[in-house]
Amino acid sequence: MSPKKPYQRRLPTVLPPVQLPTPRVAPELESLPPEADLLPEPAPPLAPPVAAPREPKPKPMPKPGPEPAGPRERRDKVVLIAVAWLVGIGVLAYALLAGLRDDPADPGAGGPADPPRALAPAEAYVDTRVLPAGDLVVRQWIRAREPLTALGLELPDLPGADDVSADQVEVVADGVVAAGPDRVTAAGATYTFEESTTVLVAYRLEGVVQVSDSVAGRALALATALDTAYAPKVERETRVVHGPEVLSLACSSQSDESPEPCGRDSGDGQWQVDLSGDRVDDRVLAQLNLG
Numbered sequence: 001m002s003p004k005k006p007y008q009r010r011l012p013t014v015l016p017p018v019q020l021p022t023p024r025v026a027p028e029l030e031s032l033p034p035e036a037d038l039l040p041e042p043a044p045p046l047a048p049p050v051a052a053p054r055e056p057k058p059k060p061m062p063k064p065g066p067e068p069a070g071p072r073e074r075r076d077k078v079v080l081i082a083v084a085w086l087v088g089i090g091v092l093a094y095a096l097l098a099g100l101r102d103d104p105a106d107p108g109a110g111g112p113a114d115p116p117r118a119l120a121p122a123e124a125y126v127d128t129r130v131l132p133a134g135d136l137v138v139r140q141w142i143r144a145r146e147p148l149t150a151l152g153l154e155l156p157d158l159p160g161a162d163d164v165s166a167d168q169v170e171v172v173a174d175g176v177v178a179a180g181p182d183r184v185t186a187a188g189a190t191y192t193f194e195e196s197t198t199v200l201v202a203y204r205l206e207g208v209v210q211v212s213d214s215v216a217g218r219a220l221a222l223a224t225a226l227d228t229a230y231a232p233k234v235e236r237e238t239r240v241v242h243g244p245e246v247l248s249l250a251c252s253s254q255s256d257e258s259p260e261p262c263g264r265d266s267g268d269g270q271w272q273v274d275l276s277g278d279r280v281d282d283r284v285l286a287q288l289n290l291g
Contacts, residue, residue: 113172113200115141121197122235124280128224130243130288134209138225140201142234147195148173152229154188156208156283158222164207166226172200184226201228209288221286237280239263242270245289249273251282259285 115125122145129137142148151171155164166184170177173196180191184203193199205226212218224241241249249271250259262284263273275282 112139113175116240119143120236121145122232124234124237126225126237126239128239128241128286130209130221130241130246130286130290132244132290134211134219134290136205136208136221136224138201138203138205140225140228142199142201142228142230144197144199144230144232144234146232147197148193148199148230149195150190150192150230151178151199151201152188152190153184153201153203154227154229155184155186156223156225156227158208161207161210161222164205164223166203166205169203170201172202174198199230201226211290217290219288219290221288224284224286227281234280236274236276238272238274239284240266240270240272241284241286242268243288244291245269246271247287247289250285250287251275251279252285253279253282259283 116127117125119125119141121143124140124142126138126140131137153166153169155166158164167182169180169182169184169189171180171191171193172178173193176193178191178193181189183189203226205223208223209219209221212220221241224239246269248261249263251262251273252259263271266272271286273284
């Protein structure tokens, strides 16, 4: 027989639940008041500040008025007014004189001293501007091959034109104004100067334009320049006519000869004809429309 095993007490397979001890609250936390009791009480509202009463500003003292002007001050004012008046009159007179000098109807006023293009020796250039009233403003440049000392101006021989004249005449030789009258009548005029190869002749020609009775504004300039006399004569001369409206040109070698059409429309409202040889003294007529 086998020996008996000693009795062994077996532990239960299921253990009872473990009871955990309840945590203890710290004494100092237990004595704290509720959270609402920790906030401080709100401070009472502040009373609005009381503005101090404003004292009224003192009224400014009135400024003393100007003392009445004495005799000396009144005299100074009169002098200043007189000076200002004289200065104004002087400025007005200067403006009027400047306007007269710049008048386009004045041939010598502000006109060019040099021709529109360079001239060769023995060549001349004549610029005729027709004014709306029918007068002609003429500027003629002469470049002589040999020095000149005199120049004659004569009215063109125009049958039926009795009131032809030229005024505001000015002859400038090598930049020096020549001696002579400022008006040319039927007797003609002569101008003398020192030896010069460049001569400028400027004038205003009146009485050479005849207005048509049948066509409004239509007119005919029986001549476009004065007759010039000097020696030796140039070999070539250009005539240019411009104005409100230039319709055509005609040339005639003699006063009693029927004119023939000549020249060409060179644009910009002007006509031009180039004369040479024995035709440089031709009379040039212009058919116009004065508007």
